[in-house]
Each structure stands twice: as structure tokens, then as C-alpha cells.
Amino acid sequence: MTVVRGGTIVDGTGRAGFAGDVVVDGDRIVDVVPGGGASYGDAQVIDATGSLVTPGFIDAHTHSDAYLVIEPDAPSKIAQGITTEINGQCGGSAAPRYGEARLSSDWAAILGDRLTWRSLAEYREALDAAKPAVNTVQFIGHNTLRSSVVGYAARPSSPDELRAMERMLEQALDEGGWGLTTGLIYQPGKYSVPVEVEALARVAAARGGFYATHMRSEGDAILESIDEVLGLVRATGIRAEISHLKTSGSRNWGKIDAVLEKIGNAVGEGLLLGSDRYPYCAAGTDLDVVLPEWAQEGAAKAETERLGDPALRERIAAEIDASERDWSTVTVGGTWAEENKHFSGKTIAEILRSPGDGAVARSPGELICRILLLDGCKTGAFFFVMSEENLAKIYSRPWIVPGSDASLRAPWGPLGADYPHPRAYATMPEFYRRVRALGFSREETVARMTSVPARRFDIAGRGVIERGAFADIAVWKEDGFRAQATYVAPHRFASGISLVMVNGRIPYRDGTFTGDRGGRFLERKR
Numbered sequence: 001m002t003v004v005r006g007g008t009i010v011d012g013t014g015r016a017g018f019a020g021d022v023v024v025d026g027d028r029i030v031d032v033v034p035g036g037g038a039s040y041g042d043a044q045v046i047d048a049t050g051s052l053v054t055p056g057f058i059d060a061h062t063h064s065d066a067y068l069v070i071e072p073d074a075p076s077k078i079a080q081g082i083t084t085e086i087n088g089q090c091g092g093s094a095a096p097r098y099g100e101a102r103l104s105s106d107w108a109a110i111l112g113d114r115l116t117w118r119s120l121a122e123y124r125e126a127l128d129a130a131k132p133a134v135n136t137v138q139f140i141g142h143n144t145l146r147s148s149v150v151g152y153a154a155r156p157s158s159p160d161e162l163r164a165m166e167r168m169l170e171q172a173l174d175e176g177g178w179g180l181t182t183g184l185i186y187q188p189g190k191y192s193v194p195v196e197v198e199a200l201a202r203v204a205a206a207r208g209g210f211y212a213t214h215m216r217s218e219g220d221a222i223l224e225s226i227d228e229v230l231g232l233v234r235a236t237g238i239r240a241e242i243s244h245l246k247t248s249g250s251r252n253w254g255k256i257d258a259v260l261e262k263i264g265n266a267v268g269e270g271l272l273l274g275s276d277r278y279p280y281c282a283a284g285t286d287l288d289v290v291l292p293e294w295a296q297e298g299a300a301k302a303e304t305e306r307l308g309d310p311a312l313r314e315r316i317a318a319e320i321d322a323s324e325r326d327w328s329t330v331t332v333g334g335t336w337a338e339e340n341k342h343f344s345g346k347t348i349a350e351i352l353r354s355p356g357d358g359a360v361a362r363s364p365g366e367l368i369c370r371i372l373l374l375d376g377c378k379t380g381a382f383f384f385v386m387s388e389e390n391l392a393k394i395y396s397r398p399w400i401v402p403g404s405d406a407s408l409r410a411p412w413g414p415l416g417a418d419y420p421h422p423r424a425y426a427t428m429p430e431f432y433r434r435v436r437a438l439g440f441s442r443e444e445t446v447a448r449m450t451s452v453p454a455r456r457f458d459i460a461g462r463g464v465i466e467r468g469a470f471a472d473i474a475v476w477k478e479d480g481f482r483a484q485a486t487y488v489a490p491h492r493f494a495s496g497i498s499l500v501m502v503n504g505r506i507p508y509r510d511g512t513f514t515g516d517r518g519g520r521f522l523e524r525k526r
Contacts, residue, residue, distance in 0.1 A: 001023065001024065001025045001030075001040055001041075001043040001044070002023075002024040002025075002043060002044045002045075002046060002501075002504070003021050003022070003023050003024070003040050003043045003044070003045050003046065004021065004022040004023075004024070004046045004048050004053050004473060004475065004501075005021045005036055005037075005045050005046065005047060005048060005049075006019075006021075006036065006047055006048050006049035006050075007019075007020075007048030007049065007050075007051045007052060007053035007475060008051070008052050008053065009022060009032065009052075009053045009054075009465055010052050010053070010054045010442060010443055010446045011032070011054075011055070011464055011465040011466060012054060012055040012446060012447055012450035012451040012454075012463050012464040012465060013443075013447065013451055013464055013466075014443050014444055014447040014451075015443060016443060017052070017442065017443060018034050019034070019035060019036065020032060020033050020034040020035055020036045021033040021036035021037070021038065022053055022465055022473065023040065023043075024471040024473075024501070024504050025504075026471075026504055027470055027471055027503040027504040027505075027518070028468060028469065028470060028471055028504070029465060029466065029467060029468065029469050029470070029471050029473075030467065030468075031467055032465060032466060032467060046475070046499060048475050048498075048499075050477065051475050051476055051477055051498060052442075052446075052474075052475070052476055052477070052478055053465065053473060053474075053475055054081075054446050054449075054450065054465070054473070054474050054476070055083075055446075055450040055451070055462070055463050055464055055465055055469075055472055055473065055474070056081060056082065056083025056084065056450070056462075056472035056473055056474050056500060056501070056502065057080070057081045057082045057083065057084075057402070057428050057449045057450060057474065058082070058083070058084045058085075058086070058401075058449065058450060058453040058454055058459070058462065058463060059077065059082045059084070059085045059086065059402065059403060059404050059427065059428075060086050060241075060276040060401045060402060060403040060453045060456075060457075061086060061089050061212070061243055061244060061276045061278075061403025061404065061405050062077075062085040062086060062087050062089065062403070062404055062405070062406065062407070062408075063087065063089055063090070063092070063104070063405070063406060063407040064077070064085050064087055064134075064136070064407045064408040065087045065088055065093055065094035065095075065123075065136070065138065066094045066103060066110075066111055066115075066407075067110075067407045067408050067409075067415065068087075068127060068130060068132040068134070068136060068408065068519075069111070069114055069126050069127060069130045070110060070111065070114065070413075070414060070415065071408060071409075071410050071413060071414075071415055072130040072131055072132040072133060072517060072519075073133050073410070073507065073513045073515070073517065074132060074133045074134045074408045074519075075408070075409070075410040075411070075493070075513055076406075076408050076409040076410065076420075076424045076425040076493070077134055077404075077408045077424075078133050078134060078500050078507055078508045078513070079425070079493040079494055079497060079500075079508060080425065080426065080427065080428040080429060080493075080494040080497060081428055081474035081476060081494075081497050081500060082134060082428060083134055083135060083462075083472040083473075083474070083500060083501075083502045083519075084134060084135040084136070084137065084454075084459065084462055084472065084522070085134055085135070085136050085137070085408075086136075086137045086139065086178075086212075086403075086453070086457060087136050087137065087138050087139065088138050088139030088140055088141050088177075088178075088181055089139060089141075089181050089183075089212060089214070089243060089403075089405070090141070090143075090181060090182075090183035090186065090214040090243065090405075091141040091142045091143035091144070091181055091182045091183030091184070091186060091189045091214065092104050092141045092143050092144055092181075092183060092186070093138065093139060093140050093141035093144045093181070094117070094123050094138075095117055095118070095119060095120040095122065095123035095140075095144070095172065096118060096119050096120055096140070096144065096145070096148060096168055096171070096172050097117070097118055097144060097148060098118055098148040098149075098168070099147065099148045099149060099151060100147050100148070100151040100152060101144055101147040101148040102147065102299065102300070102301075103115070104286075110414045110415065114126075119171070119172070119175065120138070120140070120171075120172040120175040120176060120177055121175040121176075123138075124175070124176060124521050127521055128521065131517045131519075132517060132519040133502060133507035133508070133513075133517040133518070133519050134408075134502060134519040135462070135472070135502065135503070135519045135520050135521075135522050136519065136520075136521055136522065137178050137457060137459060137522050137524075138176060138177055138178055138521065139177065139178050139179050139180065139181045139210070139212060140169055140172045140173065140177040140178075140179070140180055140181070140204075141180075141181050141182075141183070142180060142181065142182040142183070142189050142192070142197065142200060143182075143183055143186055143187070143188060143189040145165045145168055145169055145200070146165065146188045146189060146191075146192065147187075147188050147299075148165075148168060149161050149164045149165050149168065150165075150188060151188070152187055152188045152297065152298045152299045152302070153188070153191070153297075153298075154188075154191045154297045155191060156191070156192065156193050156196065157192065157196050162196055162199055165196075165200060166199060166200060166203050169200055169203050169204065170203055170207070173203070173204065173207045173209055174207075176521060176523060176524070177209070178209060178210060178457070178522075178524050179204045179209030179210035179211055179212070179238075180200055180201055180203075180204040180209060180210075180211050180212075180238075181211070181212045181213065181214075181243075182197055182211075182212075182213045182214060183213075183214040184197075184213065184214060184215060184216040184225075185214065185215075185216065185217070185218075185289075186214070187296060187297070187298075187299050188299075190216075194228060194231070194232070197232060198232050198235050198236055201232055201235075201236040201238045202235075202236045202238075204238060205236045205237050205238035205239075208524065208525075209238070209524070210238065210239050210240070210241065210273075210457060210458075211232070211233075211236075211238045211239065211240040211241070212240070212241040212242075212243050213229055213240065213241070213242060213243055214243045214244070215228070215229060215242065215243075216228060218244075218246050218247070218248045219247070219248040219249045219251075219252045219385075220249070220251075220252060222247060222248075222252060222255060222259060223255065223258060223259065223262065226242070226259065226262050226263060226266075227262075229242060229272070230266055230271055230272070233266075233271050233272065234271070239273055240271075240272055240273060241272070241273045241274060241275060241276065241456070241457075242263060242272065242274075242275040243275070243276060243403070243405075244275075244276060244277055244278060244283075244403060244405050245259070245263070245275040245276070245277050245394055245400065246277065246283070246386050246390075246394075247259060247386070247387070247390055248283065248383075248385045248386065249385050250385075250387070253386075253387045253389075253390055256387075256390045256393055256394070257393075260393060260394070260397060263275060263399075264397060264399070267399050273399075273456045273457075274399035274400065274401065274452075274456060275394075275399065275400055275401075276400065276401050276402065276403030276453075277391070277394050277395070277400055277402070277403065278402070278403060278404050278405050278406070278423045278427050278431075279391070279395075279402070279423070279426075279427060279430035279431045279433075279434050280386075280421070280422065280423050280430070281384060281385075281386035281387065281388055281391055282331070282382040282383060282384045282385070282386070282421070282487070283382065283383045283385060283386070284333060284380065284381070284382050284383075284405065284406070284420075284421035284423070285380070285381065285383070286377070286378070286379065286380060286381065287330075287332065287333075287368065287371065287372060287379040287380065287381035288300070288303055288372055288377045288379070289381075290320060290323070290325065290330070290368060290381075291303060291316060291320070291372075292316060292319040292320070295312075295316050295319075299377075300376060300377040300378060303372070303377040304372070304373060304376050304377050307369055307372055307373040307377070308373065313369050313373070316365065316369055317363065317365030317366045317368070317369045318365060319365070320364060320365030320368055320369070321363045321364060321365040321366075325364075327347065327348035327349040327352070327364045328347050328348075328349040328350075329347070329383060329384040329385060330347060330348045330349075330381055330382070330383055330384075331345065331346065331347050331348075331381060331382040331383075331384070331487065332344055332345070332346055332347075332348070332351070332371065332379065332380075332381055333379070333380030333381050333382055333419050333420070333421065334379070334380035334418040334419040334420065335371070335375055335379055335380075335419065336374075336375045336376065336378050336379070337374035337375050339374055340371050340374055340375055340379070342357075343357070343371065344419040345419065345487065345488055348364050348367060348368065349364075351367060352364065352367060380418075380419065380420075382421060382487065391434070392434070392438060395431075395434055395435050395438055396438050398440075398444070398448065398452075399452075400448070401448050401449070401452050401453045401456070402427055402428060402431040402448070402449055403427075404423045404424060404427035405421075405423060406420065406421055406423045406424035406427070407420075407424065408424065409424040409425065409490075409491065410491075411491035411492075411493075416491065419490060420490045420491070421487075421490065422483065422485035422486055422487060422490045424485070424490070425483070425484070425485035425490065425491070425492060425493060425494060426483030426484065426485040426492075426494055428449065428481075428494065429481045429482050429483045429494045429495075429496065430483045431445075431448075431449065432445055432446075432449065432481060433481075433482075433483075435448065442478065450462075450463040450464065451463035451464050458524065458525060459522060460525055470503055470504075471501055471502075471503060471504040472501065472502055472503065473499075473500070473501040474497060474499070474500050474501075475497070475498050475499040475500075476496045476497045476498060477496045477498070478496075479496075480495055480496035481494070481495070481496030481497070482494065482495045482496060493511075498510055502517070502518045502519050503518040503519070503520060504518060505517060505518030507519075
């Protein structure tokens, strides 16, 4: 038995915090004692004096599926108090993986011979063997299904191919999948028509699953894309979440009020569950999204082959240069070729202005083609295309919950060589800081980080501190809970968290990752 004693309990429900003890036995909270002080014999006592004792945080939008096998301590997530991740987002999941399906560039490059699974059941076996520190809720990605059946061809699926995707999704849901996600700006999902996505959503809905979507547009056609999501929900009855809500590109910032009104009305009508958002104004994705549409078909392998053809590379570079994008808003992230490493953290405009680096290319298009070719089109990038004012408006809505949109990271090992977005290390403290600054109470803010996403996605027994709940607990200093990661130095742990408990185990205490990992692959209630 373990007693977390002397802290201020903010239980995740939104009610006022109170002094007391939290008593844990095995993987469950067996008592919550206001005032505390009772004797529990030889129980282990954790002194939480001067700290908040809250439920562990739920990261509502993550991409750690594969990295949990590589770095099961989940350092960047655990150190900011995250105890449950909702994975398989933006249409890309670690499983099922058949046919031409390839994992995202960062996953595939690092996994190597540890990429042993095909089905979701086989992935679960690999995950169980790794014994991760955090719980995982696993969604099934539409892009992963489509590439397994159709490949990366720029065309609609045939009726037979759609039926094959449906059967594959059914199997994955029966093996523990939580629902379906889409990433409709990415390959090959971008080539799908709405009827394909609706058919798969029906499969998920029939099994009680959920739907989360990176919409077809978050910029010029954002209002139309929201209507597409609402049409799907009305047609299928599925419970749905709009992922990482944003209005991308300065010409679209003025649409924020209409966007929030449209989504807010849908939430009020029960059509949408809500949305999530990371607390930064730079998106993070692969640099190859700036390639012309025709040059992206076939994903990284085909893109690299095109860039290897001098005539095609010249055409691609010319079209990139003609795009009129502001290259001071595009920063190079993670790179793989040694020749590209020193570009990480610099904007395309900065590189071109540098006396040394600028000599390698005459234009943005030429530079980007060079970087991508050397990296095999696996380069990461940050796109500063969002508004701080709009982020505040988004966070003012109580149906917005935190989602890092990031894989777990570590400053060491194979993940330490990457150059991640700071959201991988700092989403929870930044979310807390920003929402509190808008006037939300401590209790309201903690609820949005815990019980609200737990209820939204029907994660039973999590997100609250109450008798009978699972013992997912964070102990932290409110005035010390701060982001340390930056775009210049992203591999920095958040400060302020002194202890994290997951299913009664303590994987993190006083800055040390203990190896006492108790995370689980969570099963959805049927």
C-alpha cells in the first residue's frame, strides 16, 4: 500500500481542491481521505506537502505508437505528468501494416529490425514485451489501411479495395483498436473521396468506436472541411473529434470566429465531441509537404526518385519558388544526412542568407530539393503559420483539450539524434499556463487535462482521483510547472513534476526514470 500524503488534491472533476491523502493499493485508488493523517501501518508514504496531487494527464492527440517500443520510459511525456496517450492519429498508426504500407519516416528510420509486427495483435505483443511507462489508447489510421490495400496511387479506391479496408479495420477494432483516424492532407488519404471515409467510419461506429480527423483543410477551405466532418457524423452516427484545431495561414486567421461558432454549435448539438490543440503557433510535419502535388505521389521513395532526376528536380524547384511562400516561417527540424544536420533549427530564409550555407543553393526550391534528396524525403519541419490571438480564442473554449501532436522523445539514444518540436516535451505545462492566464481556475484547467478527455473518449476509470479509479497520479508544484523546451533547444524536460504514478507503479520520481513501468494497452468498453 502507498499513501500520497499532505498535498492539495485537485481530483479532476472540477470541484475545489482540498488537503488530504490518496491511498493506493495495487493498481487502484482505494481511498481519498480529506484532511488526511490516518495511520496505514507499514504503507509507503509519499510526502506531497506543498504540491498538487492530480490525476495523470491525458495527451489527447499523439504519435508515439512505434516509439513506445523503442523508448518505453516515454521520458518526454512522463516528465510532464502524462500517464495516458491517445495514439494512431492523423491517419497514421503503427498497425495494421500490409502491402505497400510504410510507417512515417521518423518511425521507420529508427525502428529498424524491431519493426516485427503486421497486425494490431502483433503490435500489442511487441508493446507488452517493451513494458511502456504510459497507458496507450490505440486508434487505427485510414492512411495505414489505404496504403495496405491501395498503396499510394493517386486515385479513388475500387469497391473491392474498400471492402478489403473495411475487413482490415474490423479485425483491428476487434483486436483492441479504439476507432478510426484520418489525415486527409497526407498521402494516400488525400486521394480518398468522402464516401470511402464514411464507409470506414460506419465500420468503426458499428463497433462503438470513435473518429478523430486531421481535416482535408485547416486553411483556405477550413469551413468546408468542417462541413465534411459534420456530414460524416450525421451519415454514420459516429462520435467525432476535430484534431489540433487551427486556422492555418495569415489569410485565414480572420475565419477563427466562424470556425469556433460552427464547431461550438456542433458540440452543443452533440454532433462533435470537441477538439484538441497544442499550445504553440508552429505546426510540425515533414518538409516534403511543400513539394508540388504531382511530385508527392507515391510518398518518400517515389519523391526521392523524382528528386534524383536532374530535369524533374529543376521543375520541382521552380514550382516551389513560384509558390510565394514566406520562407522565414519555415524552419528545418529533424534531419538524417550528416550534411543536413547543421540546418536544424534554422529557417529556409536564414540558410539562404548565410554566407556559407547560402552557397549550396540559389533559391528556396533548390535548397529544399537538396535537403530532401539527401534525407530521402524524411526531413522534419516547423511551419509558423498560426496566430497567438487565435490560439487564445481557441483555448477560451472549454471543449478544447491538450493534444501534443507529438511522438514521445528522449534526449539520449536513437531518439536523441532527432530535432523535435518543443511540444513533445512541454505541451502540458504550456497548456496549463495559457489556460490559467485566460481566467480559468486551477480546477477547471486540470479537468480539461484529465477527466474531460477521459469522458470524451470513454476511457474508464481514468482522469479522476476517486475511490476505485486506476492509480494514475501526478504530484507537482504549481509555481514550478514550466516548459523548458524551445525551438532552439527542444530536448529539455518540463520542470515541476516530482512524481508520476501509472497503475500504481512509479516510473518517475524526483527527476529519475526508475524503470518501474506499469503502462497498459487500454481496452475499450464494449
